[in-house]
Structures are given as C-alpha cells and as structure tokens.
Amino acid sequence: MKLDGGITKAGAAYHGRELNILGQRYFPKASCEASFAFETNSEPGQFVPVHVHPTQDEFILVQEGQLELKLDGVWHTAKAGDLVRMPRGVPHGYFNKSDKPVRALFWVSPAGKLEALFEVLHNMSDVPAVIAASAAHDVDFLPPEASE
Template identity: 70%
Template sequence: MKDLEKGITRNGIGYKETTWNILGQAYYPKAVCETTFAFETNSNPGDHVPVHVHPTQDEFILVQEGELDLKLDGVWTKARAGDIVRMPMGIPHGYFNKSDKPCRALFWVSPTGKLKDLFEELDEMTDVEQIVKISAAHDVDFLPPEANE
C-alpha cells in the first residue's frame, strides 16, 4: 500500500468510483493509505453492524446526517449529526440505525490494517456465518449475539 494520494473524493461516490454492498449497506471508500482508511456508510432504518472488536486499529465515526445508536464498551449511547465517536483499539463497539430515517456517516480507522481487503471480500456476500469467519481472518472479531442487547 502506498502513501496517501492527494485529491478530492466527490460526494456520493467512492475513491476510484468504488462502492461495496455489505449486508445491504452501501460503503464508499474515501481515502486509502497505509496509515488511514476512511469510508462513508449509508445506513437505512434497521441497518446495523453488530458489536465487534478491532484489536489492531482505532476507529472513528463522524455522523453526517441522521443518528446512530452505539453500543460502546457495553454502554448504549446515541450519536447525532456533527458528533464524532472515538473507539480505541480493543474496545467492543457496534452501531445500529434504530431511527426511522437514513443515516450517513464517515468512518475511519488507523492504521488501515486489513479492513479495506475485508470490505472487498465481503462485497455482495450474504452468508453471515461466512462473513464472521472471514472478518476474524482480517482482524475484526464479532462478539456473540447477546453483546448486541
């Protein structure tokens, strides 16, 4: 992977016009380099990513539109447009759009690690058991379903 490339990734598209469909959510990569990976998500009501851990990456969310319910280190909280969520490596977290409106958010991780490769592999996959297995091989560890309660 190379250094960060200068330039602008336009609104509504991904870097190099890439879009991934991960369990029905649109993911748009915005910036990719060795030290940082940024991507936008568009989550409809009911969309979520279950509680998981990144053992080797810090993760951040900037909510751009709408709101997300987050389970962060076992505690429920809500992030609204303009809020930044900080999720240090090793801390369990998950996000859920429990509202009746779509949510658009910018996520980024540092360092990039294997997350971009994971998203490329998960694109269009629907088998949740296989997704969990592949995620673990890419340093994303999902917790048991009761962690989402």
Template identity: 55%
Template sequence: MEMQQGTEIVLGDLPKGITLASEAMGNKTWNVLGHTYLAKVESASSFAWLSLDPTGTGVPPHVHPTQDEHIYVMEGVYTLYLDGEWTTAGPGDTVRMPKGLPHAYYNKGETPGKSLFWVSPAGRLSQLFDQLHNLDDPEEVVRRSALHDVDFLPPGAVPGA
C-alpha cells in the first residue's frame, strides 16, 4: 500500500508482483554518471536495481552508514575496493558490503558490466537516484548524495581510485 506524505511516497510492505527482465518497477530508470539503473524492487525494507555499466564507468569510494549493500554480477568483471583492499568479481559472484564499509566499483574491463544491486533497508537511495538522473557535475553528485546518507570519501583518500 502506498501513502502520500508531503512530497515523499512511503511504501508499506513489499508489493507483490513481477518486474519483467526488460522492464523497471514503476518505469523508474535513471542515468547516473554513465550508468543506467533500472528499479527492480522498492519497499521500505529493500531497494534493488539492475545496473548497466559501460566500460570505463564506476562509482568512487563511498560509505552507506545506514545500509548493507550487495552486488550480484551477471556480466563483465568489476574492480572493487572493499575496506582497504582491491579485488575483482565476475559473473555469478555476490559482493557483500556491510553498512559503514568504504567501497567502490569500476568496470575497467573491455566488455559492459551488468549487475543486480540491492540495499537494505531502502533508505532514501531511490530518491537520490531521482535527483542524480542526468546530472553531470560530480561535485553536485557528492553534495546531493551526502543529503541522502551516501558519503563519498575525499579525492585521494583511496590509493588507486
């Protein structure tokens, strides 16, 4: 059940149904700094999106202080920063990033990446994606992210990032 509260939509329990492979839940699709995100599940307890990651794209080191985040890699190989260490994950691998863990991911390979990401609880990440859609100013991305419980580390804080 959805309830309108001011300008935010508050979702109740997870809505039943199927989000088809070729579709986004609620037709929510975002372009965030070269990545295409398609909403797959959205409720108060969790938020999942399909991420299409062209070669050369990535998300710099950041922290979700209130959310656990996961990545299920479907295609491509991701270079990951996980709390001080660099590693890779490929098709079939699941990446676990507990809340508070500094992390980053990049597609440095020669083929596009495709992964299912999800966070729990959902927090305000969907609303953040609404604000970041087609925004091409990295400083503004960092500023708006901080207002939605995603804190980017300062440039140079992570060697190799």
C-alpha cells in the first residue's frame, strides 16, 4: 500500500478511527507498506507488557508525560521529547507508572500486520484472545514475569 500525502490533525486519527486497545486510546496517524504510525494515550497505571516484534523495528516519541520501559530486560525512563528505539527481535514493554497521562507517537517499520492487529484488538477484553490474536499478527508476548 502506498502512503497517502496530507496531514493527520492533532487529536484525530487517520481515516477518523480511534481504537480502544485494552482501555488505551490509539489514534492511527499514517499507514503504508514501509511504516505504520499511531498515537497512544495512556492513563496512569496503563501499560503494554513485554513483547517482541520479530519483523519490525519500533520507535516511541514521548510527547507528554513519562514512560517506564523495559528494553531487553533493563528498565529505562523516557520523558517528553525523548525518542525510544526498539530493534526488531528485542523484548520490550511500556508502562505509565506516573500519576499523569502519557501521550506518545509510536511507529513501526515495516508496517507488517500491526494495523490489522489493532483492528482485531479494538474493544477486545479477553487477555488470552488478545495474546493469540497478537501471535497471529507477528507480535509475541512474553510470560508475565518478563514485565516485572
């Protein structure tokens, strides 16, 4: 798929679709074969447990707030303006352990099946089903102790 030129406005989603991924608000911002970008809005206490993208590099630009990240088994803190780089195959997870919301721009390259996965996960609440759907879309979650 080819990249459509244009502007995705602040607070809006590409093609107008806001997604609910386990209670977090995701706004797809751009999509093409080479890359998929999306904004996340994480309330205090929300997180995505440690997982692996075997075929994608992933990036996070923290726009507001602070994220705690576990990257390849090591804890890091990313604040507004920081760019997080997560190479393919490296286990990672992000956690809002603060008392304030976090807004961040994520993107993966290549796009792979991530946008399709988000469509499947929209409003899904059954965690085992989320894990199975993720594995079918090239995202592998590690056991819960990996996020400790």
